[in-house]
Amino acid sequence: MYVKLETSRLDFIRHRQDEIRSELYQGIMDSIDMGESVGSNIGRRIVLPTSFIGGPRDMRKRYMDAMALVQRFGKPDIFLTITCNPYWPEIQQELRFNDDAQNRPDLVARVFKSKLECLKNEIMKKQVFGPVAAYVYVVEFQKRGLPHAHFLIVLQPTAKLIEPATFDSFVCAELPDNSVHPHLYTAVVKHMMHGPCGTLNPNNVCMDSDGKCKNNFPKPFRDCTSHGKGSYPKYRRRNDGNTVRVRKHNLDNRWVVPYNLEICTVTLLERDRLFGWPEG
Structure with missing residues (x-):
């Protein structure tokens, strides 16, 4: 169905090139400016307007809008x-x-x-x-x-978010307390544990040709969150001895994918409200 809709939209644009003013893009100098060096490639083209989602002009427009937001805010x-x-x-x-x-x-x-x-x-x-x-x-x-x-x-x-101490109030990279947040603990164990990879599973999909994890797991233990050098912050991952059995291996905080506790909790409470599951 998607292919049918896409074909219909492209056919609509093809037969309305005059309304899109495609003659502005048919000149030889315009083709040279676009980097064309083969004569057979220079000629009448089908111009996709910005209204065609996924087209080059649509993508460029969205990119410029995003950069304008960054420049402003x-x-x-x-x-x-x-x-x-x-x-x-x-x-x-x-x-x-x-x-x-x-x-x-x-x-x-x-x-x-x-x-x-x-x-x-x-x-x-x-x-x-x-x-x-x-x-x-x-x-x-x-x-x-x-x-x-x-x-x-x-x-x-x-x-x-300026100080690393404030990062911990938004992002967590540790296993939650099962006795305090059992539903959150279940969600993190099921969805937010990476791998295992590396020596525990050399054939995992995240492994590159050099035998290293593309996402740099397992992460090193850290007692506190710190700024990264031109990258994401290095989140707190304390060596508190907590482990969980995931895919036949015992994993600790080094394997936790960073998550937001409040967003996950809100999602779980909404699920409890809709489906009548016990709160926790």
Whole structure:
């Protein structure tokens, strides 16, 4: 269905080049400016307007809009990722017997859109990170049609994350206390544990040709959070002796993917409210 819609849009644009003023892009000098050096490539072209999503002009426009936000409000403070989980109850309860989530892109897209709007509401209206000056995000689709979104969030000057001590109130890279937050502990163990890779599993998908993890796991233990040199902060990962059995190996805080405790907690409480699961 997506291919049919895309073909219909391209056909619509092809037969309306005069309205798009494609003659402005047909000159020889314009072709040379674009880097064309082969004569056969110079001639009449089909110009894609900015309204064609995914086209070069659309992408350039979005990039310039994002750079204008950075110029106006400063560099982003938070990089946030939300990933679609095919085992979300909202998806599983709508699947037929022996059906898989990747066979229902319509259902997955609708549920993910709802989750995305809930996350935007938490960030913008409830201000879980503080007052937001600007934000941009992009939705990408993984293998099997599962989407995920990346957010870049610029906070107001009064809410800027400057000191490493404030990072710990937003980002955690340690196993939560199972006795205090059992649902959060279950979610982190199931979704936020990397690997194992390296010597524990040399054939993991994250391993490169040099036998090293592309994401640099396991991370070293750290007693406190510190600034990274031109990179992400180095989050606190204390050697407190807590381990968990994941994929036949005992993993500690060095394998935890950084997560936001409040966002995860809000998601779990919303799930409890909708499906009547016990609070925790």
